[in-house]
Amino acid sequence: MKKLIRITVLGFYSFTVVALLVILVKTGFSYYTTPIENRFFHDMHVSLKPSGFLGHGYGIVGTLFIILGVSLYMLRKRYRIFSRVGLLKYWLEFHIFLCTIGPILILFHTAFKFGGIVSISFWSMVAVFISGVLGRFIYNQIPRSIQGNEFTFEELQTQNLALSNQLKNKYQINDSLLNKIEKLVEVDSYKSISIPVLLPIIVKDFFLKRRLLKELKKNLTRHNIGNKEQKNILRLSSNKIVLVRRIGLLSVMQKVFNYWHIVHLPFALVMLIIMVIHVAITIVFGYRWIF
Amino acid sequence: MIFTLGFLGAISGQISPGELTTAHSNLEGMSNCTKCHEIGDKVHDDKCLDCHKEIKELVFLKKGYHSNKAVSSKNCIQCHSEHHGRNFQIVRFDESNFDHSKTGHKLSGKHTFLKCEKCHKGDFITNDELKKKPKTFLGLDKKCANCHTDFHKGELSNDCASCHNEESFRPAPGFDHNKAKYQLTGAHKTINCDKCHPVKGENENKVQSFTKTEFSQCTSCHEDIHKNKFGQNCTSCHSTTSFRKIVNKEDFDHSKTDFVLMGKHQKTDCRQCHVTSMTVRLRHDQCYNCHSDFHKGEMDRNGLRVDCIACHNEKGFIPSTYTLQQHNSIGFLLEGSHLAVPCEDCHKTNTEWKFDILSTRCIDCHKNVHGSSISSKFIGNDECIKCHTVESWDNVTFNHSTTDFILDGKHKNVACRQCHIKTTFSGKIIHLFKDLSSKCSTCHDDKHMGQFTEEGSTVCTNCHNTESWKIQNFDHGKTKFALTGKHENVTCSKCHKEVENEKGKFIKYKIESFKCADCHS
Secondary structure: OHHHHHHHHHHHHHHHHHHHHHHHHHHHHHHHOOOHHHHOOOOOHHHHOOOOHHHHHHHHHHHHHHHHHHHHHHHHHHOHHHOOOOOHHHHHHHHHHHHHHHHHHHHHHOOOOOOHHHHHHHHHHHHHHHHHHHHHHHHHHOOEOOOOOEOOHHHHHHHHHHHHHHHHHHOOOOHHHHHHHHHHOOHHHHOOOOHHHHHHHHHHHHHHHHHHHHHHHHHHHHOOOOHHHHHHHHHHHHHHHHHHHHHHHHHHHHHHHHHHHHHHHHHHHHHHHHHHHHHHHHHHOOOOOOO | OHHHHHHHHHHHHHOOOOOOOHHHHHHOOHHHHHHHEOOOOOEOHHHHHHHOHHHHHHHHOOOOHHHOHHHHOOOHHHHOOOOOOOOOOOOOOOHHHOOHHHHOOOOOHHHHHOOHHHHOOHHHOOOHHHHOOOOOOOOOOOOHHHOOOOOOOOOOOOOHHHOOOOOOOOOOOOOOHHHOOOOOOHHHHOOOHHHHOOEEOOHHHOEEOOOOOOOOOHHHOOOOOOOOOOOOOHHHOEOOOOOOOEOOHHHOOHHHOOOOOOHHHHOOOHHHHOOOOOOOOOOOOOHHHOOOOOOOOOOOEOOEOOOHHHOOEOOEOOOOOOOHHHHHOOOOOOOHHHHHOOHHHHHEEOOEEOOOOOOOOHHHOOOOOOOOOOOHHHHOOOOHHHOOOOOOOOOOOOOHHHOOOOOOHHHHHOOHHHHHEEEOOOOOEEEOOOOOOOOHHHHOOOOOOOOOOEOOEOOHHHOOOOOOOOOOOOOHHHOOOOOOHHHHOOOHHHHOOEEEEOOEEEEOOOOOOOOHHHHOO
């Protein structure tokens, strides 16, 4: 049931993002594809210009979404009193959702005119968005408990051992085959990995994992292991490979994640400050939308 | 620190939401925002008009496009937006559908088809400040001369519209020639101005003078085709209605022309000769230039026309001036009675005149009244001249002695017709020549009632001759009763008494009985 609710929520998030994009594009495609010099003479200019009813509205609503998405997630994450309100993972997803549709609305608020001080805010927003996507990936590379707390190296080694025992005892994988799996992936092989080569290693591992599992499947077939069992063994092996890689890269990833915070947060702050300046200037010059 | 400095630099340089147009590019920069923007109240027209004083002035004076209600009710920014890039057309409108009347100057005529830049260009802007603005629509004056060069080179008034309209420079419908020193009448009203006011020069030097046109004489414009033969007062014959319409025809002195009117020409209506137009040059060296050839070419000689003047003059077609000598020179001598014969007797048949008569034979004009009564031995082939002359018909030159009947005695004095022309009982006149008998009884009556007729024939010459009616050839001694004695002296009537019978009275010469008692008692 919980899984269904989760799928529904994620589906709603995805659908909303796609639907919003479709509506915004459909509404203003002709206007946004008109050269900037000619937009003033476009029928939709009055409405879709950044200070227009719709254009200005996109900006205000988008900004509110971002502020809401950031602040709620920040409150939940940083303040102990909110630590029991829902899983952090779900708040992160909600943060991602609001901070996806917010920038989209702001993108259409700019009417694809990226100039002036606001552009810094905009590009900062883009940087925050991209870094957010990247952060989400890095976040995934660091194994966590259901509560979202990071596992220690020892806890992960125990999990790895448990997987080996499961393969050995549950699926009667003989030692020679198990040794092969163990040899295929070794935690020590990631010891000398530095941050600059991290990305190539991850990409390389992706293909390595596929090759290893393919090789393992051949061995399992040779040992006359049934299909169902083969699947379970391969799943467990896959988890083991990923886990081994994550264990091997744990310290590096933790470092990267720390660095990521250094990047993600300042961009967010720059975006926020310039946005405030932008809004302030706008209000000062009398552009108050419907207010 | 570096980031902060860069950030502040970015703020100061790029607070603008977009580049200003080239025209406003001098207002770029954060410090200039309030030159256009009003704090707390977007963009005010006052700010715009603070710079655009020329517009402000026009609005104040309620002139120009921006003073039009439909325009002045809007804010500047509604039409002239900004921050759309350097190349943004801050002044843009549909030129082809622009309602120029909103500017206070309604376009009409040819002006409606002109491109804006034809008028709205620096060359026509007098204000030096506005002249510097390359795309301005301001600074034009409504006066025609603002854009149009003075074609008249200052010769006429500056108020072009008093004569011209916007449809076309030519013609000038507003111009009233009646108000000019020279009023147009007749055909002058319809001719092109250029005819009297010719355009001289080329391109920029082209000029058409109107006030300097000489008009005191018709010849100021018109060529005197008469070469001053009739003087300079053209209107004595011509009017402005048409050169070809002649006035005062009755006063026209034709003697000034090359054709002096004489005789009947003086009374002839002008139109008789000047049929199509009074001004069409007529040929007049030959009569037939006007007159039709009555003789239908009959008088032509060797294929060339002989002009009428050879036989006629202006006094009239009849009589002809053709002389006897001329007639005599052509091979038919007019003499005798022919001299008195009117021309038409010979040259007119019914109503047709004929002059080209090649024959000279009498019979071609005269009738052979004798018919076939005369022997061809004497008349030949209708050769009248054998007996007659042109002097007189009666003057017969026939030698009767060439016939079988020689005229002698009293016969010599007898008119021909006494013997040769008889009238029948029915009144018909008959000619007797060859059929005329030589017997005396043919012409003479038998007074003796046949007393001397023997065997059906009476020989008068037995007693009579042609000299006298007396009986010189009678010898009483050769009768049955020869006269002797006293009888010789007795008058004839003593014995030959007048008797009467059924034929009438007559003297009885043939006495049957010679007894004395028959006479004597």
